[in-house]
Amino acid sequence: MNILLVGNAGNFMRLMINRLNKEGHRVFVLTEEPKKGYSLKKVFEVYHFSYEDACVREVLESIMPQVIVFLGAYDHNFFWNRVENTAASYAAGLTNILMNYIALKKGRFVYLSSESVFDGKSAQLMTEDDPTGAYSKRGQAIAIGEDICKNYARMGNDIVVLRMDHLYGEIRKKEDTDTLCARMCFEAAQNGEILASKNEKIMLLHEADAVEFIYQIMVAKEHKHTLYQLSSGEKVSRYELAWAVAVGMENEVSVIEEENEKYREVMLSGKRYEEEFGIRVLHHAATDVEKIAAYFSRHASEFIDAGPKKGKLFQRLGGRTKEIITNLIPFMENLICFVPFFMLNNRAVGSEYFQNIDFYLLYVLLFAIVYGQQQATFSALLAVAGYCFRQMYYRSGFDVMLDYNTYVWIAQLLILGLAVGYLRDQLRAMREEQRHEVSYLSKQLDDISDINVSNVRVKEILANQIVNQNDSFGKLYEITSSLEQYEPCEVLFYAAEVLAKLMGSKDVAIYTVANRSYARLFSATSVKARSLGNSINYSEMDAMYTVLAEKKVYINKNMDERYPLMANAIYSEDEMQLILMIWGIPWERMTLGQANMLTVIGYLIQNAVVRANRYIAALEQQRYIKGTNILEPEAFLALVKAYLNARDKGLTQCALLFVDTRETDRNEIGKRLTKLLRQSDYVGELEDGRMYALLANTNAKDAKMVRDRFEKEGVSCRIQEDIFL
Structure with a gap:
């Protein structure tokens, strides 16, 4: 899938990119960050535009994403120290992307929210049905974003809002320093102490677990609700969290219990998501927070400027x-x-x-x-x-x-x-x-490596596109080789279906050459393809026959209605065996390129047909009852099944006549029927011991005429409407 991530390149986005690449998806990024001279690894393309820019429409149209993920509450491109301007920009950017997504009329939009939409004044477990109650400007802006998404979802758009509970993760860059764990690490590094309450309970969700939950939403075929809350379900007090941070810090840090309990944290219930998709938490705060604090302590000088400045x-x-x-x-x-x-x-x-x-x-x-x-x-x-x-x-x-x-x-x-x-x-x-x-050279090498990775990815994608094109040799061989899965007597039926698929036409017919003048219809994919009749004198079709005799592809440039638009003959040892005919091709596609493709397809079909004919020829003596021209039950049953299945798929017409042999010698009846039938018809017995005649390319009307002709010759028979094979 093509997946567009909208946000800045923090650790959360990098985890998401790695997860999507692991599953083979093509990842695009839209960010308001300026170009910094380096590129995100494993990203197909990065677009640096404002979310409010009109060119967002062009970006989406060029990508045609199946999923758009708007990082929202976790997008650090928005600076909430200038709340009024940022809130307006946040809502405008989200609305612009949503409107352009709706214009595509495809894909799924995922909006990431957080627990800040509640700004809880009392510790309680909040569900998706509880109304939001944010007091901070940031929380209000994020809650407004949720409402915007819900309104568009009511219009029938595939939009999902994911509200995550106290997200935390590794602190690698300054963009990763706005989580609760990061704030405690700053407090420990600057003051040597952490103020926390034992009564304040929270539930932390690791970024890696959150990515897994989000991915399940991305690939889900359908979802029952618009809003889901993501939570680990593991309660921990702020006091325990503070102690985990203190243990991880290199310097001695004391934890002071807060007596003033004015502020209480909110916990989100993830029951709705768990019931529909299931959850599996791999990261636990009790062990991960200590490791995060240890890394922060070793690299405190890199982050201390990013922390809250007290200005003393x-x-x-x-x-x-x-x-x-x-x-x-x-x-x-x-x-x-x-x-x-x-x-x-x-x-x-x-x-x-x-x-x-x-x-x-x-x-x-x-x-x-x-x-x-x-x-x-x-x-x-x-x-x-x-x-x-x-x-x-x-x-x-x-x-x-x-x-x-x-x-x-x-x-x-x-x-x-x-x-x-x-x-x-x-x-x-x-x-x-x-x-x-x-x-500098190392950075240049990294850039070259990124460029090379991107080029290799583009090359592989383009190579796959070339191989998977309908007119590529790989695609032609892949489709024509599917004929090998059919029984020898079925190959020509499904060859018409394969030819129609490769040539992009609904009207295809295959004629088998009976002699130097006549050819009989074997299979066709539509009424139009049967328009020339069940039997044609191809030698009198001068314009087409002259070209086919030279082993070339016939193209009906004059648009003569008596001929197909394109035709090609398949030869075996300089003898014409099959004629492939095609109608329903647009004029602009009647080119030399299409003619060459038809030639290649003809050779590939010929290989399958030749193998099938050789197999049938090798078993010729075993197919007939000894001393007669009547097919054995096993061989005749396979033939009847092939014709009836092809008839059900609209590839041919056929009829089955039951021949009464009770008062007449079976061998004599077989010889008489052979004189009355065409070369394309068959006589044989089924497992019930009765004799039948299989009439190829014969509809119900023609079958009645054949029956009447048999009756005149003294052969008692009736049309077998239903037969259980």
């Missing part, structure tokens, strides 16, 4: 102070390390073994290698200060400043420290640049 001054100052301390740590390390190097340098002066070691130079090199040019400069300044301070033990500061060796040493220190620090910074910059380049 000390929080902003704390963040700024943390940043300043982080930047000051290298300078503090530099100052601390300077002390031991200063002491080592003082001890080395005058030492016989260490006086030639420049500890200040080693100090500067250490920080140049570890931190780079900035800290190398700072450590060099500290080293110069320490050097000058040590020199002033024996000389005045003025003498130190005028000493040439002082400047040489300072230059040596700065040049070496700055050079090493510069090289370190360059190497770090190169690594960072390479890391960014690898990251």
